[in-house]
Amino acid sequence: MAKRLTTFSKFLITLVIVAAIFLGGKWVLDNTEFGQNLLNQAKSDGPEMVKKDSKKSGAGDDDVLKVQIFTWGGYAPGLYFNEGAEPSERSRFYQDYGLKVKFELIDDFDGSRQAWKADEVHLLGNETGAMNTEMEGLAPYDPKIVLQCDWSRGGDAVVVRRDITNVNDLKGKKIAYAGFTPSVTFLVYMLESAGLSINDVEPVEVPLPTDAANAFIGGQVAAAIVWSPDDEKCVREVAGARVLQSTKEASNIIADVYMAKDEYVKANKDKIDKFYEGWMIAAAEINSVPSNKDKAARILAEVTGIPVPDALSAINNVRLTTQGDNMNYFGLNLDYKGMTGEQLYTKMGSEFEALGQAPASRPSWRQLAYPNAARSANAKLTGSTHRAEGAAEFKPVTEETKAKPAISKKLVSINFETGQFELDPNAKTIIDLQFASILKSYGNTRIRIEGNTDNVGSKSSNKA
Known part of the structure; x- marks a missing residue:
C-alpha cells in the first residue's frame, strides 16, 4: 500500500529538486551562449520588467x-469582474473604471472584523439580520451598507x-x-410560518453551524439549522433524515451585503460608485449567460481553493442581486411590495435583542443604509438583465x-x-399581520389557504 509522504520528506525532496534546477540553470547561464544572452537581457531590461509587474499586481499601492x-x-x-483576487490590468474594474481592486479571503469571522477595523480591508461582508448582533463592536466605526450581494437560495437549511x-x-x-448568526433568522421565520416561536421549541444554541450539524448527526437534537454543504452530510449520515425546508423556499430572509466605514465612503465616493456599478454588471452577466457562470465558478474555485463543481454549486445556492434587486432592497422602488433590507434588519433586531444577542442601542436602518451608489447607477444600468428578480411563477393547481x-x-x-363573505377591516388587518411577512419571506413557496364556512345557504353558495 502506498503511504503519504511526511511533511519533512516532502521538504527534503523539494530542496533536492530546487537545488538540481538551480545548479543546472546556473551551468546553462555560465557556460552557453544562450545563457549569456539571457543574462545580458536581464541586466538591461530587468528594472523595467519589475516596474511593469508591480503595476499589474498593485503591490504596495495605497x-x-x-x-x-x-x-x-x-x-x-x-472576482469575475476583477479576473481574480489581485488588482491587474486585465481587471474590468481597471479597464472600464481605472479602479484597482484587491479581494482578501478572510474566512475567520473575528479576523475579518479586526481587519476592517484596522483598515486592512475597506469593504466588509455582512448579513442584514445578523449584523444586529455586531453593532456594539461595529457602531463606533459608523458602518454603511453600500450594496446587497445576494439572497441565500439553498445555502441555509433545516x-x-x-x-x-x-x-x-x-x-x-x-x-x-x-447563535448570533443568520441561522437565527432562518429559525425565526421558519417557526413563524407555523404559528410558532422560539418559546415553543427547545433551542440548543451552539457556536458554529458545523456544531449544529454535528449535534444532529450525533443524535442530540431532532432538527438543526445548518449551512450548505452540511445539509447533504446530515442527510447522508443519519438514516431517514431529510431537508424539511431551506432558503430555496424561504427565499427572501437572508441577504448578504457589503459595508464600509462612513469616513471611507465620504472620502472615496467615486470608488464606491465604480465598484458598485462593476459588481452589478457582473451579476447581470453571470445570471444571464451560463458560460459566464462557469467562468465565475472557475475563478471562485481558484481564489478559495474549493473544487470547481463546489464553487458552481455555491453560486447556484444564491440569487446574485442585480441593480433592480438593490433598488428594491434599499427601498428605492416605491412600487415594490416584497422584503426590504429595512424590514429584515428591523424585525431581526427585535428578535436578537429578545434573545439577549443584540444591544438595545443599535443604529437604526436610516443610519446604516447608503443607497447613493444604487441610486446613481440606476440611469446607466438598464435593460432586462439589470431588472429585479420577478415573482415566482407557479403552474395551475392540480389535484395532486x-x-x-x-x-x-x-x-x-x-x-x-x-x-x-366579505372581509371587514379588522379581518383584513389580522391577515396582514399574520401572513404578510410570510408571503414576503417565502417568495418561492406556494401558499395554500383553507377555511370553513357556516351552514347558511346552499352548498354551492358556500364554495369559492
Missing part, C-alpha cells in the same frame, strides 16, 4: 480598494429526523442552531398539488357576519 470575502457563492461577481413531517411537528423538540402535505401550517381565526 490606491487599491481592498474587499474582504468569505468562501461563499455570493462573492463571485466581484434538517430533521424521519418522524418530523412539517414545521409544526417541531413544537417541543430540540433544535440546534448557531391540492393533496400534497404542507411543510408548515398556520392557524388564523377571522370572523364573518352570518351569510356574508
Whole structure:
C-alpha cells in the first residue's frame, strides 16, 4: 500500500529538486551562449520588467480598494469582474473604471472584523439580520451598507429526523442552531410560518453551524439549522433524515451585503460608485449567460481553493442581486411590495435583542443604509438583465398539488357576519399581520389557504 509522504520528506525532496534546477540553470547561464544572452537581457531590461509587474499586481499601492470575502457563492461577481483576487490590468474594474481592486479571503469571522477595523480591508461582508448582533463592536466605526450581494437560495437549511413531517411537528423538540448568526433568522421565520416561536421549541444554541450539524448527526437534537454543504452530510449520515425546508423556499430572509466605514465612503465616493456599478454588471452577466457562470465558478474555485463543481454549486445556492434587486432592497422602488433590507434588519433586531444577542442601542436602518451608489447607477444600468428578480411563477393547481402535505401550517381565526363573505377591516388587518411577512419571506413557496364556512345557504353558495 502506498503511504503519504511526511511533511519533512516532502521538504527534503523539494530542496533536492530546487537545488538540481538551480545548479543546472546556473551551468546553462555560465557556460552557453544562450545563457549569456539571457543574462545580458536581464541586466538591461530587468528594472523595467519589475516596474511593469508591480503595476499589474498593485503591490504596495495605497490606491487599491481592498474587499474582504468569505468562501461563499455570493462573492463571485466581484472576482469575475476583477479576473481574480489581485488588482491587474486585465481587471474590468481597471479597464472600464481605472479602479484597482484587491479581494482578501478572510474566512475567520473575528479576523475579518479586526481587519476592517484596522483598515486592512475597506469593504466588509455582512448579513442584514445578523449584523444586529455586531453593532456594539461595529457602531463606533459608523458602518454603511453600500450594496446587497445576494439572497441565500439553498445555502441555509433545516434538517430533521424521519418522524418530523412539517414545521409544526417541531413544537417541543430540540433544535440546534448557531447563535448570533443568520441561522437565527432562518429559525425565526421558519417557526413563524407555523404559528410558532422560539418559546415553543427547545433551542440548543451552539457556536458554529458545523456544531449544529454535528449535534444532529450525533443524535442530540431532532432538527438543526445548518449551512450548505452540511445539509447533504446530515442527510447522508443519519438514516431517514431529510431537508424539511431551506432558503430555496424561504427565499427572501437572508441577504448578504457589503459595508464600509462612513469616513471611507465620504472620502472615496467615486470608488464606491465604480465598484458598485462593476459588481452589478457582473451579476447581470453571470445570471444571464451560463458560460459566464462557469467562468465565475472557475475563478471562485481558484481564489478559495474549493473544487470547481463546489464553487458552481455555491453560486447556484444564491440569487446574485442585480441593480433592480438593490433598488428594491434599499427601498428605492416605491412600487415594490416584497422584503426590504429595512424590514429584515428591523424585525431581526427585535428578535436578537429578545434573545439577549443584540444591544438595545443599535443604529437604526436610516443610519446604516447608503443607497447613493444604487441610486446613481440606476440611469446607466438598464435593460432586462439589470431588472429585479420577478415573482415566482407557479403552474395551475392540480389535484395532486391540492393533496400534497404542507411543510408548515398556520392557524388564523377571522370572523364573518352570518351569510356574508366579505372581509371587514379588522379581518383584513389580522391577515396582514399574520401572513404578510410570510408571503414576503417565502417568495418561492406556494401558499395554500383553507377555511370553513357556516351552514347558511346552499352548498354551492358556500364554495369559492
